[in-house]
Every structure is written in C-alpha cells, then in structure tokens.
Amino acid sequence: METETKFGLSRAIIIGLGSAIGFEIFVLLDYAFFDLAGPSVISALFLCGIINLLTMFSYSELSAAIPKVGGEYTYTKAAFGGLTAFMAGCLRWLASVFGGSLAAVVFAQQLAYLFSMFLPVAQDFILVNTPLVAAIVVIILAALDIRGVKEATTIIVVAFLAIFAVFLVGGIGYGLTPPEVLPRPSLVGLSGFFAAIAYTFTMFVGMRALVAGAPQIKDPGKNVPKALLLSTILLIVVYCGVAYVAVGVVSLGDNVQSPLLNFAAEKIFGGIGGILFAIAGIIASISSVGTAMMVQSSILGGMSRDGYLPGVLLKVHRRFGTRYVAVIASSLFVILFSFIGAVEFLGYAASFGSILVFALVNLSLIKLRKKEPLLARPFKAPLYPVTPIAGIVLSLLLLVFPVFMMDVNAGSALLSGFGMLILVLATYYLRMIGHPTPLEPNRLRVAAGGISLGLGALLALLTPLLLPLFPFYVLVSVSAVSILAGILNITAPPRKIF
16 A cells, blocks of 8 residues: 655645745845835835734634645635635636746846856846746746656755845844834825735745645644744744845945845845845745746646646646646746736736735635534634634735825736636636536526626726727726626526426
8 A cells, every 4th residue: 555755844844934935035125125115114024924824824724624635726615616716726826827927037137147247248138038038947947847856845945044044144243224114104104015015925925835735744733734823933034034134234225236135145245145145046936936837737737627627737748747738838828927027017916816815715714614613623713703804804905005006016917917817707607608407507698697797897997908999988888788797697596497
C-alpha cells in the first residue's frame, strides 16, 4: 500500500511563508510610499496584516473542518454551490494571473537594475522590451512546470529571512530617521493611507496557498490553523520591519531612479547591497511566477473536473504527468497581461481579486455555521460572528475606497475586474445550454437569462467606450432590456414538463 508523506507544523509554516514572501515587497512599496501614503505606509502594512489575520481565522476554521484540495473553491461550493463556487474559483484564478503577470514584469525590472551595475546598454534594452522579457520568463517557467520541476521553498524562505535580517541590522547601524508612522489626520493623508492598504493587500494573501495543501499536513485540524496564524504574524513583523528601515533611510525628497528597497540597500551597504536585493527580487519573481502557474493550472483543473470548464484542461502529459493544457492556457493569459507592463494597474488588479475572494470566504464561514451546525470544527474562529463580518466589511471598503479617491490605476483595475466577472457570469450560464430534461426542464431558459444578464452588464460597463459609435440612449436601453430580461428569466418560477 502506497503511503503519502505528511508534513508537520514547522514544514507547514515554511510552506505558508514560502507562498507569502514573494516579489511584492520588492515593488509594491514604491508606489505606496512615493505616491500614496508616504511614511505612513508602515502603519498601512500593519493594518493590512490585521485585516488579513481576520480572514485567516475564517480560513483556519474552514480548512480544519474541510481539509480538502481546492481551498476557496471548495469552501464556497460547500456553502453556496454552483455559481458562487465558480465565481470564487475564477476570482482566485484571475488574482493569480494578474499576480503572475506582475511578477514577470518585476523580474524584468530587477534584471534591468542588475545590468545597470555592469552593462547600462543591456539595462536600456530590457526596460524598453520589458513585455518581451516577461513573456520569455513565463514561457520558460511554463515549460518547467509541465516537466514537473519543483521549487526549493525552504531554501528560498531561509535565504529571504536572512537577507531581510541583514537589512534590518544594517539599517539600524546606518542610522535611521524615525519616520512618521501614523497617517496625517487630513483628507489627503487618510485617502493615501487607505489606498496604500488596498494596493499592498496582495503582499499578505500568499499564505492561503497553505490551505490547498491541507491534505498533505499531519493533523490538519490543528496544524493548518496554527501555521496560517503564525505565518501571518511573522509576515506582519517582517514586512513592517523592512518597510520601517527603507522609509527611515530614504526620504520622499530623494531622487530615486531605482526600486525603493534596492535604493535603500545601496545607501546602507553600497552597490553590493543593491545587487543583493536585485538578485533576491529576481529569485522572488521567478518563484512567484512558477507558483502562480501551478495555482492556476490546479484551479482550472478543479473547475474542469466539476464540469464548469472544458474537459481538455484535465489532459495529463503522458511523460511528465502534469496538466499541460491548463498550464499552457494559464501562461497565455499571464503573458497577455504582462504586455500591459503597468506595475500599479497589475498591483491593484491582483489585490482586488484577492479582496473579493476573502469576502466570499468569510461569507462561506457564516453560511456553513448555519447550514452545517453539526460539522466537526477542530478550530473555531474567535469572536464569531464579529471576525468574519469585520473581514467582509473591511474587504469591501478596501475594494471601493481607492476608486472614490479617484486613483486612475485603481479605477482601471476595478473596471477590468468587473468586466472579467461579467464574462465569467456569461461563461457559467453558457455551460448550462442543452436540451431540457424532466429533472432540469428550465435549463435552457435559465442559461439564456444568465447570458443576457451578463452581456447587458458588460454593455453597461463598456458604454463610455462605445459612445463615439452609438447614441447614449440606445446603449442604455439595450443594456437595461438585456439585464431586465436576464433577471426575469433566471428568477421566473420553474415549469414542469409533462
């Protein structure tokens, strides 16, 4: 009989940190510090971690009660089924796609910085051709993923923690200017502060990948919650400490031409410090792209297995035993968004997808408490229902606040995200098209209604872009009729076939 290797608590924590400590800190601090929050980015990161911790309570209870592969998709399916589970899976996939694209772009930027130390001509070439470089690294990592090559998570985590520890000690020895940690009590100060939370949110969500590996962990009912919460607390300490040193060394008035952490390391250790952080950023980006590819193929495979997506995505390579079609499909989307090249847009897009998933996970916890009161729960979220409700409210506030403060990047990312969701909605109902049966007599009508609702919402979203081609009243009328027809078809009482 074949036995499966099980990991203990220490290994589970390494997995959580390995999934969370990635490329984001090497790039997201720049925009958050220089354009949004200034020195108060430190407290923004702290609050970001606290919000993440609230939702990790929900993840901990759900992962302990339902230790199955699939994570968010499995929880929402158990709680709500059908459409909500499909939406959660797609949101998780989209967040991973945007995150993978951002990681590929950051790889190109850090590589350009590294070459700037030795070969400025190569630096200029890389910066001009960032989308091409990003596409090449995605293709290489997709090929490695198909071959089944795994990353050395433990080595990467230990190396990063060592680099950050040296950075902290060096910064203290360098002499820090104590930064203004709290946001200024003004509209501008608070607006930038909350926008920075939304923008950097994706820095903390990586450890949720630990949930997907719950079946491989010993005594998951105890070890997974412990690993999730300890990983989150450690991450808050590490990120806030690194940000404190960087902000204490670099001022807003500095003429910074390179990434914030690289520049801070240069000031502390000289050129070797910048090179060290560039290498760390390159490794983190490669690791993150590889992880994103694996996560995406797993999600696509799971939804394909349940009949939501084409079965071809389940095809396994004869030689390597990997889902190569799902890997190729995901890599194409990562390459597509890599060509956008805008770090700020991709950062917000990845955060918004993760924020919506967090809200759905908290909702699933509340729903399952009512739906399955007798379900065995080795771990229970403390202060229920305060913690999941707080997680939902704070997630939704983070979703809309940067848009209210008229951040162009946030607005574009949110519109793109909603556009994707509408297409997801239409895709879900497309799969329902088929011949009615006595068990599903209204299948075709509901499918047509769902597609009509999705297309009507998409037309409403695209109205500002289509105004030069069509009159406003035509666009609004068609959109309204499509949405109304979709709602009426979906909500109409079922009819029996005799």
